Amino acid sequence: MHSFLINFGYILLLLNFILFAIKFPGKNIAYKIFTFYLFVIICVQIGAKICLLKRIPNLFLSHVYFIGQFAILSLFYLKLVRDQFQQKVIKIGFVLVLSTLIIQYGLKPEMFLKFNLYEIFITSFLLIIYSVFHFYNMLDDVKEFYFINMGILLYLFASTILFLIGNLTAKFSKDLSMITWTLNAFLVIVNNLFYLYEWKISYYKKAITNSN
Amino acid sequence: MTTKTISESEIVATAIFSCVSFLLMGLVLILFFYFSRKKITQKELEKRDLEIQYQKEQLHAIIVTQEEERKRIAQDLHDDISSKLNIVSLNTHLLSAPNLTEVETKEITDNIISLTTKALENSRKIAHNLLPPVFEKFGLSAGVEELCAEFESSKSVKVFYNNEIDFDENDIDRHLHVFRILQEFMNNSLRHGKASEIKISFLNNNGVSTCNYEDNGIGFDSKNSENQKGLGMKNIDSRISFLNGTIQISSEINKGFIANFTF
Known part of the structure; x- marks a missing residue:
C-alpha cells in the first residue's frame, strides 16, 4: 500500500512534467518556471532513490527540496503577482531566507543531516503567504494557475506539519513512521492531481482549439 | 543498532514550531478573509457609483429635454398664436x-x-406635434404612416414604410416611445444627415418586435464616442431602456445611417 502510493505519486509527477513540457513553447515565464519546478522535484526524487539504493543517507536532499522549492516558487509567484507591495515582499523574503539559511549552515554544517525546522517552517510559510497573495489577486482578475495554486497551498499546509515532526518520526519504529510518510505520499498524489487538472483545464483544450 | 531516544528539547522544539506555524497560517487566513472582504466591498461601491453616475446623467438628459420642449412650445405659442391673437384683439x-x-x-x-x-390651424398643428391624434386613435402603425406622409409632403425626402407586426392597442404607452424614437431618427436624418431616402420596417423576429431604420444621408463615424453623447441619442437610450430593448447603431461617413432596435 505504502510503496504503491509513493510510486503512483512519482508517476503522476512524471506525467505532469511531461504534459507541461509538451506545451512548453510559447508560454509565459511563469509557466516555464513552473515546469522547471516540476523538473527539479523529479531530480530530487531520483536523487533520493539513488541514495536509497546505494545506502547513503538521503536526508540532505530534503534541504535541496525545501530551498529549491522555495527559490523556484518564489520566482513563479514573483512573475504572477503584479502588485508592487507583494513583489517587494517576495523579493525581500527571497533574500532574507536564503541569507539566513546560508549563515545557519555556515555556522552549523551538521544541520545538513537532519530536518531543519526553521528551514521547513520559513520556506513553507512564505510560500503559503505568496499563494494567498495570488488568491487575493485572483478575486477580481482572470484565474491564472488557479488549481496549481490550490494544490500548492493545500500540500504546503499539510506537509509542513509532517516535515516538522520529521525528526521525531525518524526515531519511531519503521512501521509507525511509515504512517506519516504514507500520508505524505497521499498528499503528493492529491497535489499532482491538482496540477494535472490545471493542465487539462487551461492548456489541453486550448491546444485543441488552436489546432482547429 | 543503538536505541533511538527522543530528547525532550527536540519534542519541545517540534511542538513550538508546529504551534507557531499553525498560528501563523491561521493568521494568514484571517488576513486573507479580511482583505478579500474589503476588496469586494470596494468593488461593489465602485459599481454602485457608476450606476448612480449613469442615472444622474439620464436624469439630467430628461430635465434638459423637458426644458427644451417647454421652450419650443412657448416659442410656438408665442410666434404662431399669441401674435395672431394680438392682432385679432387690436382689430376688435x-x-x-x-x-x-x-x-x-x-x-x-x-x-x-x-x-x-x-391661429386655430396653428394651435391644432402645435397640439398635433405634441401628440398626433392619429397615433392616439389608430395606433403606432397608422401614426408612423402619417409621420412618413408628413415628411414626404413637407420635406424633400422619400420614405419607405413596411410593417409586418400586428400591434396590440393596450401597449400604446410603449409604442409612444417607439414613435418618438422614429421621430428623432427622422429629424436627425433630415437635419444632420441630409438624407433623401428613409426606410422604416417593423419585423417580428421569433416573437421579438424589431424595428429597422435606414437612411442614405451623410452619416457619421459611429465608432467615435463623441457622436453618441448628444442629447437626442441619450433620450433614445433612455427610451430603449424603458422598453427593455436593445439598440444597434452603425454608421460611416458618407455611408448613411442604420439602426436596429427591439422593443
Missing part, C-alpha cells in the same frame, strides 16, 4: 371705434376671421 378694438363705414367694418371682420382661422 378697431371694430368698436365709432363712425366706421360698411367697407371698413367688413375689412376688419375679414381680417379677424382669417387671423382666427390661422
